Amino acid sequence: MASMKEIKRRRAAIQSTAQITKAMKLVATVKLQKARTKADASKPYFTVMYQTIASMLEKSENISHKYLKKNDGGKIGVLVITGNRGLAGGYNNAVSRQVISEFKSNETLIYAAGKKGRDTLLHKGFEVEGDFSEIVEEPLYKDAADITKVLLDDYESGKLSEIYVIYTNFKNTVVHDPVLLKLLPISKEDLLQPETTESEGPRALMNYSPNEDEVLDAIIPKYISSVIYGGLMQSVASENGARMTAMDSATSNAEELIDKLGLQYNRARQGAITQELTEIVAGANAIE
Amino acid sequence: MDKFALKIMCPDHVFFEGDATMVEFTTTQGNVGIYAKHIPMVNVIAPGKLSIHCEDGSVKTCALHSGFAEILQDEVTILADSCEYSDEIDVNRAKEAKERAEKRLSQRDGIDVARAELALRRALVRLDVAGYK
Numbered sequence: 391m392a393s394m395k396e397i398k399r400r401r402a403a404i405q406s407t408a409q410i411t412k413a414m415k416l417v418a419t420v421k422l423q424k425a426r427t428k429a430d431a432s433k434p435y436f437t438v439m440y441q442t443i444a445s446m447l448e449k450s451e452n453i454s455h456k457y458l459k460k461n462d463g464g465k466i467g468v469l470v471i472t473g474n475r476g477l478a479g480g481y482n483n484a485v486s487r488q489v490i491s492e493f494k495s496n497e498t499l500i501y502a503a504g505k506k507g508r509d510t511l512l513h514k515g516f517e518v519e520g521d522f523s524e525i526v527e528e529p530l531y532k533d534a535a536d537i538t539k540v541l542l543d544d545y546e547s548g549k550l551s552e553i554y555v556i557y558t559n560f561k562n563t564v565v566h567d568p569v570l571l572k573l574l575p576i577s578k579e580d581l582l583q584p585e586t587t588e589s590e591g592p593r594a595l596m597n598y599s600p601n602e603d604e605v606l607d608a609i610i611p612k613y614i615s616s617v618i619y620g621g622l623m624q625s626v627a628s629e630n631g632a633r634m635t636a637m638d639s640a641t642s643n644a645e646e647l648i649d650k651l652g653l654q655y656n657r658a659r660q661g662a663i664t665q666e667l668t669e670i671v672a673g674a675n676a677i678e
Numbered sequence: 679m680d681k682f683a684l685k686i687m688c689p690d691h692v693f694f695e696g697d698a699t700m701v702e703f704t705t706t707q708g709n710v711g712i713y714a715k716h717i718p719m720v721n722v723i724a725p726g727k728l729s730i731h732c733e734d735g736s737v738k739t740c741a742l743h744s745g746f747a748e749i750l751q752d753e754v755t756i757l758a759d760s761c762e763y764s765d766e767i768d769v770n771r772a773k774e775a776k777e778r779a780e781k782r783l784s785q786r787d788g789i790d791v792a793r794a795e796l797a798l799r800r801a802l803v804r805l806d807v808a809g810y811k
């Protein structure tokens with residue numbers, strides 16, 4: 391059996407770990423609440439944006455626009471949204487794993503938002519073209535617009551043939567799944583498929599001023615920014631949710647271990663006392 | 679006068695939601711004023727002043743920077759990148775931004791001219807809306 395001193399030291403170490411995990415859990419809880427409010431606040435804008443663009447593409451049968459047709463020859467650009475820090479359960483890994491399974495490293499350019507995903511994918515041989523990791527902690531709409539600009543520039547120059555975004559969708563504190571979305575080229579089928587918004591019946595015929603092309607020119611980048619912004623918001627909420635759950639179970643594991651070690655320590659102490667007594671009695675007997 | 683439902687949304691919050699009798703803003707084609715029963719239309723917004731004429735006759739002015747407007751018969755939705763009421767504008771910050779942009783434009787080398795011009799325009803709109811001459 392381990393000595394009393396050893397058990398005591400181990401117990402103290404675990405206790406301080408438990409303190410850290412508990413504090414991290416509390417911090418994550420507060421951040422989660424903040425992130426959730428923000429994520430909810432960004433939803434109405436996205437919904438209207440989505441409906442507008444969906445109804446636009448639905449009604450306009452054959453618009454040819456640079457963002458609607460596929461670029462040939464370029465690589466596939468993937469914006470990977472993860473966290474900058476670990477200790478968040480499977481949050482970072484789930485995203486990286488999906489990227490690795492869906493894309494081939496030699497045909498893909500990674501645009502990383504989040505150090506964890508960037509490092510994992512670099513390690514797996516992916517080429518990282520852009521790095522926006524510093525904005526992941528507290529993303530603003532402006533950051534999403536900046537990312538959009540970089541992606542669209544690379545798309546227009548022919549470097550990218552398709553653009554995807556992968557982020558973590560926040561369902562609730564425990565459930566969050568990585569989601570892969572195609573950003574460009576936008577096609578009607580892709581757009582109308584996910585979470586089919588209730589069709590409001592045929593709307594009035596829409597006019598576009600100055601013309602459809604220019605309206606699309608202006609709206610599509612905004613649509614992409616809003617998808618990226620929404621993705622960033624969802625990811626931040628998921629990261630904190632994941633960290634909260636992970637730290638919660640770490641704390642309860644540590645507490646369990648502390649209890650067990652406490653028991654062991656008491657047993658060891660009792661054993662030592664018994665031994666001492668036996669020794670004294672034996673010593674006294676020997677003198678007689 | 680007929681009213682319509684006006685909704686102005688920014689990426690992180692709903693800026694305005696309520697009834698209005700007329701709304702004025704700047705599009706890439708020039709200034710427009712929209713009354714109820716307008717034909718359905720989508721407009722691209724250019725930086726400019728946005729005036730909301732409420733039912734009680736009061737007028738709210740805001741600085742509206744970019745985005746687009748979807749106009750339906752009894753409903754106008756403006757999706758804006760950013761929008762602020764005239765009394766929320768930080769005049770000093772706008773002045774600084776204006777000077778910065780002017781300086782950049784006067785040097786004209788190695789800068790993103792389009793971006794600097796846009797920044798200048800935004801600053802001017804802010805100053806205009808805030809009533810600073």
